[in-house]
Amino acid sequence: MANRSRAAILGFGNQGAAQAHCLRASGWPVVIGARAGGGGAARARGEGFEVLPLAAAAAAAEFVALLLPDEILPEIFRDTVARALRPGAAVVFAHGFAVRHGALEFPAGVDAVLVSPAAPGRVVRAEYDAGRGVPAYLAVTADASGRAMERAEEYATALGCARARLLRTTVEEEVVVDLFGEQTVLVGGLLELVSAAVDTLVAAGHSPAMAYLECAHQLKYLADLLHDAGPSGFASGVSSVAMYGALTRGPRIGGPALRAAMAAILEEVQDGRFAAEFLADHATGGTRLEALRAEARAEGWKRLALARAAALPPRGS
């Protein structure tokens, strides 16, 4: 096997753990950077990785992946990681938020690249292990070596992403598209749509178990169909009664109001209002996020969780 670059993975959370496993399976020497006493450090040691403090890990590697929460990344990088970097290191980040909105800046003499796998960490690893990969967005922020994009491709290839698609973009576009997608479809839109549908059925006297199975549980099968077969395969995989209902009733759920709401959300992402609001909350201790989480736990998520418990046996039984 060719000599591989050594990679330091800073943060052993969703992406950090997945990327560390993929790189190791691709033959890269991997060291984990984690805070002492944290859950990530213990998990990484338990999974057979060498674990060092953040700065020591960064100093030991040619590729340094910053897989820490976006809101704390600029401060940790500036205070702990930046001066430990080897000259000529490639710094990898998985989301451009901290570069575009959080004042994450890179010292002279290093490459800085976005390698953003388009999937949650556990899917990145599962697809790699299955001999496939998830697509990744690549961009270059600093190119001291003149080979920054090549190094981004090398890293993404070791994650299995070249087996799917490497898509060159800019940090600006990745941030806008990522925030918009998670707010309107993948996280925000999904939770809202599923909760509203389950609540509507239950309020009309239907069983929570059936409401959950129909409107939440089955979603995976239909999403898989769209994912695997594309729009026309999806259309031919559902019944004609389902398609008639979809084409006559679906536009009432979508329609002009939905598109106007999406356009407004996109504008808030593009002009930085969303990021400023999120970072202002973080600067004051994240109290708004915590209050909103607590409210959702007590209300919508609780109703969904109860419907799920009525529908499905507990895991492992």
Ligand SMILES: NC(=O)c1ccc[n+]([C@@H]2O[C@H](COP(=O)([O-])OP(=O)(O)OC[C@H]3O[C@@H](n4cnc5c(N)ncnc54)[C@H](OP(=O)(O)O)[C@@H]3O)[C@@H](O)[C@H]2O)c1
């Ligand atoms: N979630 C995803 O699958 C996903 C998908 C695409 C891109 N991304 C990007 O990947 C990056 C990492 O996100 P993530 O979801 O993987 O994060 P995460 O699961 O929340 O993991 C965060 C890690 O950072 C560590 N950490 C938190 N605060 C720290 C501190 N003050 N000092 C040192 N370590 C600290 C945690 O350590 P402890 O274990 O000690 O608490 C944990 O291991 C972000 O840029 C994100 O946008 C994530």
